[in-house]
Amino acid sequence: MKTSIKLPEETSWIIEESFFNPEWLGKYESIMCLGNGYMGQRATTEEQYLNEVRDTFVAGTFNKFDAKEVTELPNLPDLVQMKIKVNQESLDLTQGVISDYSRQLNLKTGELSRSFNWQTPGGADLSFHFSRFVSMDQLHVMGQKVTVKSLSGKIDVEIVSGIDGQQTNSGSQHFSEGEKHLFESRFMQMTSQTTQSAIDVVQTTVHQFSIPVERIKSRIEMRRRQIYTNYWLTLDEGEELRIEKLSTIHTSRDLEHEGRALKVIEATALSELKGAEKKGFDQLLRASAAAWERKVWRIAPIIITSSNPQDQVALNFAKYHLHVMTPAHDNRMNIGAKGLSGEGYKGHTFWDTEIFMLPYFTYTHPEIARGLLEFRYHGLHGAHRKAEGNGYEGAQFPWESAWIEDGETTPVWGAADIVTGKATKIWSGFIEQHITSDVAYGVNQYVEAVGDQHFLETKGYEIILDTAKFWASRLEWDDETQKYHINEVIGPDEYKEHVDNNAFTNYTAKWNIQKAIGIYEELEVSQPALLAQLSQKLDLERVYPEWLDKVAKLFIPQPNQELVIPQDDTYLSKKIIPLTSYKQDEQVGTLFHDYNLEQVNNMQITKQADVLLLIYLFENLFSEEVKRANWQYYEPKTMHDSSLSLSTHSALAADLGEIELSYDLFKEATNIDMGPSMTSSDEGIHAASLGGIWLMTVFGFGGVRALDGQLRINPHLPKAWQELRYSIFWHQNELEMLVTADQLIVTNKNQVSPVTFTSRGMEYTVVDSVTVSLN
Incomplete structure (x- = not known):
């Protein structure tokens, strides 16, 4: 398809429209x-x-x-x-x-x-x-x-x-x-x-x-x-x-x-x-x-030496828009799913921030990351109101957030059902509840990377404890299995509504409660006065024993004989249909030209990464065999009909050693806004996808992870890249990484303190500079 988008090879800073077409106004208005x-x-x-x-x-x-x-x-x-x-x-x-x-x-x-x-x-x-x-x-x-x-x-x-x-x-x-x-x-x-x-x-x-x-x-x-x-x-x-x-x-x-x-x-x-x-x-x-x-x-620059100059343009494009859209000036505000570039999603904030955009700011502009998390703290009142309205305790964060006092702002009705002709009910605001543990995850990731003890003590602890309190009240006892279940939810895969025991939801709820238990026990020893203050506010003396009892009995979907983790109680028993033609279509959502959501709900079709997102975020919980088995099972069934999905798959493919596939997914993701589809961005840019471009580069090819508070750097470059230079901040230290096919050089540029990290199973401590062989 001929387009007027031009990415000049001589510069990585220019996006150009080379001829005028009034049918493509929306694309350029957004990008x-x-x-x-x-x-x-x-x-x-x-x-x-x-x-x-x-x-x-x-x-x-x-x-x-x-x-x-x-x-x-x-x-x-x-x-x-x-x-x-x-x-x-x-x-x-x-x-x-x-x-x-x-x-x-x-x-x-x-x-x-x-x-x-x-x-x-x-x-x-x-x-x-x-x-x-x-x-x-x-x-x-x-x-x-x-x-x-x-x-x-x-x-x-x-x-x-x-x-x-x-x-x-x-x-x-x-x-x-x-x-x-x-x-x-x-x-x-x-x-x-x-x-x-x-x-x-x-x-x-x-x-x-x-x-x-x-x-x-x-x-x-x-x-x-x-x-x-x-x-x-x-x-x-x-x-x-x-x-x-x-x-x-x-x-x-x-x-x-x-x-x-x-x-x-x-x-x-x-x-x-x-x-x-x-x-x-x-x-x-x-x-x-x-x-x-x-x-x-000037802050944490990324330089890619690639045979494809568009790769560098994509990084610059992503960083530009991340700062255009982010209200760094005011912690009462957050990032909309379309940024400030269009009316799509009404300017509302989703889980997109914590999972896909917050990591960029956490590792490069921690002061902005802190403000984005303070927005969640200011929104606790609305989260309490939502939980109470649903008959639960604690903080249940809205699926869509707007002003800090608004609470849940998800519309109730959406697109037309092609079979019934009626408006489709948007259930996300009612039952897509993993947002609550996503917020806690964002808090924890920020604290682990930045070491911001003041934020943790004044706001972070409270968010994690309050969200765990919600999950404990949300669990439902099942007599048959003698386990606590989480029923009637939507997981990250929004093509599966009203499911029981969505793997992502159950795992992250358990993690959230376990994190709260750890905080309670740590504060009991190290800061009893702070614990007493939080306990008075959140009734922790009553809640803590409930956490201990319920987390041990929470049902967690386990890998089956083929090592596949069931996405929910019924996913693996649903009908399988050929998806190749839909996956290859350059337009998103063509599946719904032939089926309505109720029909798709009864097929093994995944909108976006669900189990694979779980494995990406909590890789320490799963063996290499389980990771690969789930990749091979779920990737062919994933439509990537959400712009959030490709970046997760790209980073996970890099972890699994599928470097060229990872790079193909990277290029596909960068094309969501910058590519040849001239209607993809009419309602605004895809904010989370732009955060995902940074994630694919730094977490995927750069190999950065924070695993239980420890820094890991396992880089792997695609063939098209001769060199990758990027920087992150870790506990106030600015670390610059230079990655080639042969080696990783880590330089501690400001040397606030020695930094310990692992790479390829070996532990290193960098005071000024360390070289790691990648052969």
């Missing part, structure tokens, strides 16, 4: 989105098109449209749009003649640029260049620059630009209209308020022109949910016009504005924009690029 963790902005063009989705989001500003819908990130009034007319003809690349077209996202600097020559239907020739950024240096600031040049005679130009609040989330309008102001005849400001959560949004914008103001006629307009200015001017042949549009966004949800009156926020926003205007677009862009280098690229 070229801009942001800084505070705000995210889809890469819509300045001019409007029929298929565009013009989204701007600010993290944490959730709102509920009405009682029938769940809360979602609202689409803010648009600041990007500019209506440009030349001799009364609107800029529209579906009309006239385009040449020399290029749109590029510079991953290193965060700059989105677009250039082309356009001949209007009326015959005027012009060149255009657009540049845009969302500042990584100043979280509230964004900038645009537009250059227009006449190539054939004098032309009349009309520009309409300002703030457009006539935006919706697929039809749902989340804002009440506020005040509009024009300050000093140049600074436009509009306030809006979310209808249910009552969050004030203040947007301010200003334009600067390169030609004298006397040559420009202008008129301010204030209409329903809009404030904008009309500009009229004339350009001579060969004359160039530059327009700089600088804007700021502030909200009453921002930490810095807590308790402030709206008028104070408005004044702060205007003052900041005036300061930005004095610096100008170019200086602001340079400062933002410098912040990208300082905050992202």
Whole structure:
């Protein structure tokens, strides 16, 4: 399939659209989105098109449209749009003649640029260049620059630009209209308020022109949910016009504005924009690029020497988006499944964070990882409310989380059933409960890698103990087996609903309870005062004996004679059908062209890694024979219809020595957003998959694991890679790994303390540098 995605070999920092196709707008709006963790902005063009989705989001500003819908990130009034007319003809690349077209996202600097020559239907020739950024240096600031040049005679130009609040989330309008102001005849400001959560949004914008103001006629307009200015001017042949549009966004949800009156926020926003205007677009862009280098690229870099240059681009692309989407500035917020790049999944947080994205931050930006886990701590009230509503104790984390006080935010109804024609009920919010142990797993992984005792004592212990308390109350006694079961759940494989004893759920619940028992017994000896404090809060003196009794009797699915671990009580008895044609289809979910979910529920078909994810996360529990037997059984039955799945399979394949298969899966995973399917990313990028690209590289080919608190480094490079250089942080030590086909060199760059690790069964201690032979 021909696409316009171009990955130039001469640079690993550029994503390019090499020709314009209006049918592919959604793809580029997502993969070229801009942001800084505070705000995210889809890469819509300045001019409007029929298929565009013009989204701007600010993290944490959730709102509920009405009682029938769940809360979602609202689409803010648009600041990007500019209506440009030349001799009364609107800029529209579906009309006239385009040449020399290029749109590029510079991953290193965060700059989105677009250039082309356009001949209007009326015959005027012009060149255009657009540049845009969302500042990584100043979280509230964004900038645009537009250059227009006449190539054939004098032309009349009309520009309409300002703030457009006539935006919706697929039809749902989340804002009440506020005040509009024009300050000093140049600074436009509009306030809006979310209808249910009552969050004030203040947007301010200003334009600067390169030609004298006397040559420009202008008129301010204030209409329903809009404030904008009309500009009229004339350009001579060969004359160039530059327009700089600088804007700021502030909200009453921002930490810095807590308790402030709206008028104070408005004044702060205007003052900041005036300061930005004095610096100008170019200086602001340079400062933002410098912040990208300082905050992202300089920290724990990854360099791949590969025969395929796209591998390095994929890593840079993943890291760029991980920082665009992550609200590092505020621990009351977390990462949405589509980041801040689209309306998919409504901006909600899933288990994707703990299992697929948190590891990147834990090992490279531990301060950000801590903030993401503090979000879970702040959400304990909602987790308690969910558990209590279901008749359980402790903390049952929501399957989908939004604002920290919202609790469960999973929609109840989803896509149509192709057989019944009715909406399908989304059971995940009710019975996909492994999220609770996933959160505990994320806490434990962070503490093991970082050694953050303060977090552990103030928040981490409580999360693990509280989630274990939930699991103990969730277990159901079975008289026939004389075991505790976990019935009526959905595991990671969401094609199997209402199953009993899902292996992933049962194993992780047991691990969660065992971890809590270990904490209780450790604190009993080392910190009895802290234990007493936690016990008073969580009633641990009563719960601890229950843990001891129930964990010993919790049913854990064991490998059968073929060493296959049953995914649940009935999976292995279900019908098997040929899946090759579905697995080879470049479109996801084509299985449901032929079957509905009820039918798939009764077949040995797995949506995404389930048992294999369990083996990947808890490899110490399973022998090599069991790992390989389950790989051979489940991999052919796994559709990878979730973007979460491929990275797990790639890393596990590397562990099993299937290096080239692992690399094939790596390439397939990197193509989810960057590949030839031009509709895969319409609703936003695949956040967990991007975290998975880092996982495949560092955990898979780099061989890094934390096993029971011990660091293991077992690298294995694919044939296409001559060298892999990456860094991680381990207990405040920055470790740089250089991997070739022959050796691993581990360098302790800051030498906070000696670090002990294992590699290929041997133990090493690195003070400054250690070389390990891989032959």
